[in-house]
Amino acid sequence: MRQPGRFVTLEGMDGAGKSSHVMTVARILEASGQTVLITREPGGTPLGEKLRELLLNESMDIETEALLMFAARREHVASRIQPALAAGQWVLSDRFADASFAYQASARGIDWQRMRSLENWVLGDFAPDLTLLFDLPASTAVERTSRRAPEDRFEKEALDFHERVRQGYWRRREESPARFETIDASQGIEAVAQQVNDVMSRRLRQWGVA
Ligand code: TMP
Numbered sequence: 486m487r488q489p490g491r492f493v494t495l496e497g498m499d500g501a502g503k504s505s506h507v508m509t510v511a512r513i514l515e516a517s518g519q520t521v522l523i524t525r526e527p528g529g530t531p532l533g534e535k536l537r538e539l540l541l542n543e544s545m546d547i548e549t550e551a552l553l554m555f556a557a558r559r560e561h562v563a564s565r566i567q568p569a570l571a572a573g574q575w576v577l578s579d580r581f582a583d584a585s586f587a588y589q590a591s592a593r594g595i596d597w598q599r600m601r602s603l604e605n606w607v608l609g610d611f612a613p614d615l616t617l618l619f620d621l622p623a624s625t626a627v628e629r630t631s632r633r634a635p636e637d638r639f640e641k642e643a644l645d646f647h648e649r650v651r652q653g654y655w656r657r658r659e660e661s662p663a664r665f666e667t668i669d670a671s672q673g674i675e676a677v678a679q680q681v682n683d684v685m686s687r688r689l690r691q692w693g694v695a
Pocket residue numbers: 499525526527541554579580581582583584585586588589637639640
């Protein structure tokens with residue numbers, strides 16, 4: 486019988502370098518025989534990508550921002566993530582709901598419990614099987630992003646915003662420790678890739694996949 490697919494997410498501050506490692510994770514999963522759907526948030530569907538464009542570029546009320554993030558997520562889960570998992574594929578998403586707690590709750594200031602109500606309404610008990618948190622000091626992350634032109638309005642935020650993003654991720658990790666693996670993203674790209682390899686190998690063994 487085909488095993489159900491699993492849902493893996495990558496999270497971290499802007500400048501954590503996580504997007505560079507989406508392919509590292511995908512290659513590991515493919516090498517273990519899985520079919521992998523690679524996707525991202527906000528985005529991942531035609532509607533979600535339109536919402537992404539607005540979310541990244543238009544200033545808006547913070548609750549509007551949170552609701553649009555979750556509207557895009559609802560579409561993503563219903564039309565892509567759950568069908569892929571049901572078909573036995575593995576899904577790898579560059580960001581998911583933890584980002585809304587880190588950015589909209591912890592950094593922007595939306596009440597944490599209110600955000601949990603929204604999460605519960607939109608996702609019920611659907612959650613990733615594994616989340617790789619690319620963690621590093623906010624000052625290092627900001628220093629990295631400041632070397633290039635800001636890609637969106639989140640990257641333009643000041644250091645204290647990114648400190649709160651980091652703390653929001655830590656709080657989510659405290660709430661679901663078994664789901665999280667922390668990657669020290671302050672290291673160079675090769676060393677980070679090695680950590681990703683080690684963590685994925687261990688998890689795949691635990692799941693009886695490798
Ligand atoms: P990206 O640069 O990783 O593609 O993400 C785009 C930005 O969107 C990033 O700065 C984080 C932000 N974001 C939120 O604020 N809340 C969310 O729920 C998600 C998924 C992303």
